[in-house]
Amino acid sequence: MDTNNYNKTADILYGLICGTCFLVGTVGNTISFLSFLSKKREISTLIYILTAANDFLISFSVLPVGICFIRSRQPGFIFDTRHTCMMWWYVWEVAVLLSIFFVICLSITRTLSLVRPFMIQSTKFLLISILAYSVLQLGVLLGLHSLHGATVTYSPLMARAILTFQLSPEADPGDSTWYLLEASTNLTYVAPAVVVAVSCTVSAVSLTRRNKRIQKMQRKVQENRSRATVTILLFALVYGVCNLPLVVMYVFQTYAVISNNWAWFRRLNGFDTQGYYSNFVYTLLIAINSAANPVLYFWRMPSLRDYTINGAKKALRVNRDNARPIVTIRVTEWQKDSPLRMKIRDDIGLGMVKSAGSSDFTSKETML
Numbered sequence: 001m002d003t004n005n006y007n008k009t010a011d012i013l014y015g016l017i018c019g020t021c022f023l024v025g026t027v028g029n030t031i032s033f034l035s036f037l038s039k040k041r042e043i044s045t046l047i048y049i050l051t052a053a054n055d056f057l058i059s060f061s062v063l064p065v066g067i068c069f070i071r072s073r074q075p076g077f078i079f080d081t082r083h084t085c086m087m088w089w090y091v092w093e094v095a096v097l098l099s100i101f102f103v104i105c106l107s108i109t110r111t112l113s114l115v116r117p118f119m120i121q122s123t124k125f126l127l128i129s130i131l132a133y134s135v136l137q138l139g140v141l142l143g144l145h146s147l148h149g150a151t152v153t154y155s156p157l158m159a160r161a162i163l164t165f166q167l168s169p170e171a172d173p174g175d176s177t178w179y180l181l182e183a184s185t186n187l188t189y190v191a192p193a194v195v196v197a198v199s200c201t202v203s204a205v206s207l208t209r210r211n212k213r214i215q216k217m218q219r220k221v222q223e224n225r226s227r228a229t230v231t232i233l234l235f236a237l238v239y240g241v242c243n244l245p246l247v248v249m250y251v252f253q254t255y256a257v258i259s260n261n262w263a264w265f266r267r268l269n270g271f272d273t274q275g276y277y278s279n280f281v282y283t284l285l286i287a288i289n290s291a292a293n294p295v296l297y298f299w300r301m302p303s304l305r306d307y308t309i310n311g312a313k314k315a316l317r318v319n320r321d322n323a324r325p326i327v328t329i330r331v332t333e334w335q336k337d338s339p340l341r342m343k344i345r346d347d348i349g350l351g352m353v354k355s356a357g358s359s360d361f362t363s364k365e366t367m368l
Helices: 008-037 043-061 063-070 082-115 123-145 177-208 219-259 262-268 276-300 302-323 339-349
Strands: 151-155 160-164 326-331 353-357 362-367
Touching: 008 043, 008 063, 008 276, 008 302, 043 063, 043 082, 043 123, 043 276, 063 160, 082 123, 082 151, 082 160, 082 177, 082 219, 082 276, 123 177, 177 219, 219 262, 219 276, 276 302
Parallel strands: none
Antiparallel strands: 151 160, 326 362, 353 362
């Protein structure tokens, strides 16, 4: 592949996309995280809290990639050393894997709430599952790092740190390690997509099904239940759109390993001479997914909109009050009927004036 003479305009565009994902993702997910924290700790709310925190991490991690694109794919301070490359790669990979796992948890819990509405879903079991999955995936990443002299290094073609091997499955097709590698990849990326698709299909069917038990429920409960389900279905749809190209790529890669036909796989990707398609699939779409989630929250959750609007109003009110000068006006007791005295008395009635007593004077403080 040609690692020189990149398209400068395309690089700047990719850098701006990364910067936009960083800005929208960090701000949006921070507000979403704080809003979810103020709610009752149900299992779906807990998943939203963890998802917002994880999406914040992904949105923050994509910023160095955008800087590399804008700087003509120079590594920069994050990818300048082997240790920082390894740190970024582990953080990015674990965050991406957790984001997929959270989509699975959210879709399954919603399906169970529709199919088994009286089933108690344990948040403790959810936290244990997330912790176990994180440890498992970290172990898989450490295992990959030890295969065939693998090392994490900066790739100008991808504008980020990637895992590279000294040997390739094409050069060593008989090694069963590559089959184990593809099996773990399919379990990590392909299988979750199938689980989410099946779960969302069951949820959609359950949502549209009319039975006597649903008809007897209160109208408000039905509306809230339907709104929450539609939100999760849209959440899964955004995940599917952003991850489908990656899943297809891994399926093709698995076929190339099993059939030992890497020449076909290389021809399939022969058009991507400067890595723009690979960057779009492996990096940008994931960052876009993390930035799009808080936008979906704002659209579908009135409580989040109210929380954001009220917070903005409070911040503006504090800034406006701090910007106003406080002027102290002293008025003697015998000036009771003066125009100034009457104005201050009216302001007191509106709550705009603070009073402080004095032996000779009555002090008034007003914001002018």
